[in-house]
Amino acid sequence: MTAVLVAEDQVLVRAGLAALIRADPGLEVAGEAADGGEALLLAQAVRPDVVLMDVRMPGMSGIDATREIISALGRDAPRVLILTTFDLDEYVYDAVLAGASGFLLKDTPPERLLAAIHTLAGGDVLLVPAALRRLVESCCRPAVSVARFEGLTARETEVLTLVARMLSNREIADRLSVAEATVKTHLNRTMAKLGLSSRAQAVAFAYEHGLVRPGQTTRPGTQ
Template identity: 50%
Template sequence: MIRVIVCDDQTLVRTGFVTILDAQPDIEVVGEAGDGLAVVELARRVRPDVVVMDIRMPGLDGIEATRRLAGPGVAEPVRTLVVTTFNLDEYVYEALRAGASGFLLKDATPQQLIAGVRTVAAGDALLAPAVTRRLIGRYGSRVRAADPPGAAGGGGANRSGLAPRELEVLRLIAAGQSNAEIAAALVLSGETVKTYVSRILAKLGLRDRVQAVVYAYRNGLADEMGEY
């Protein structure tokens, strides 16, 4: 069973998410919270597999709550799936930097919410390809390359550690492409792409694909992408 906490300050939204997720045979909602402080305390107590997190909430917002649950220095991070709207681009970027494993839009279908929870619970990162460049590309250039998430030192040292093919794969990850799409673009097998992704994360000291996307934008790699 995938154990989930749902955090949203709007009761109707929260109830809707709980109803959708609890109806799945492999998902159990083990708690609800209406603000950031409550979800941090609850998650630390019950240790869910995934927290479905709103961003804008009274008191402690979803960004800071995510940072406390999954950010740098957290010994046992809790996977967090942020739910947001199109007009909150900058908040989404900050949430990804804070350690979120992915995001969905609030107009996502029930099937997308369910799939998102399963994806994050499995240890994968969830990025909506259609909005990845819009969300991260707009704000990535504002962040100093000297402070990449999950890696020490400046972007140059980390960047020089990647082989040319690994750089190609990273740029396609930054474009929001799935492993299958990357495999097709580079004429590789799916298993080979998985190997490249794992190697990139290990070399750069990153946790997942979300951090890889942020890293690519913060270090100017996404800006160098060609057309594939």
């Protein structure tokens, strides 16, 4: 059962999200927060698997709350899915830098939102395509910063490359003929070595340092 914390300042929206989560047999509501500060306290108290985090809230914003939650809980931090009405570049960048694992607009259909929660709970990253494309295009550099990869093994670099090409852990495991748990281990070690706190940051890092380039997104069965 995946425990989800809902952080949203609008009462009706928060209630609707909580009801949607409770209707999914694989999810449960771990708590409800009306602002970022409350979300931080609840995350520390109930240790949810996923946090649905609004951006614009009174007091501490959702971005700041995400940063504080990731910092406070470290390796035990939940996956944070940012929800916003606004498809603005700075929200995407700030969310990734804060350690969020996903970003969705509030007009996302309910079934896609539930699928996103399960995706994050499984350890994968999720960004709306347009936001991801702009993020990639804005941070991409022409040359590889080789020194940043010297501490990685060949397999860790390979896993990071496939993560950046937006393959899931299961797809990477199939591609490399290894167990899914092995992929998670390689990715966790890679993120620790590079000082990254989320899969989304790993994707941005790989593009920023030239490990992959826009247009190289690869799905199973393609080159």
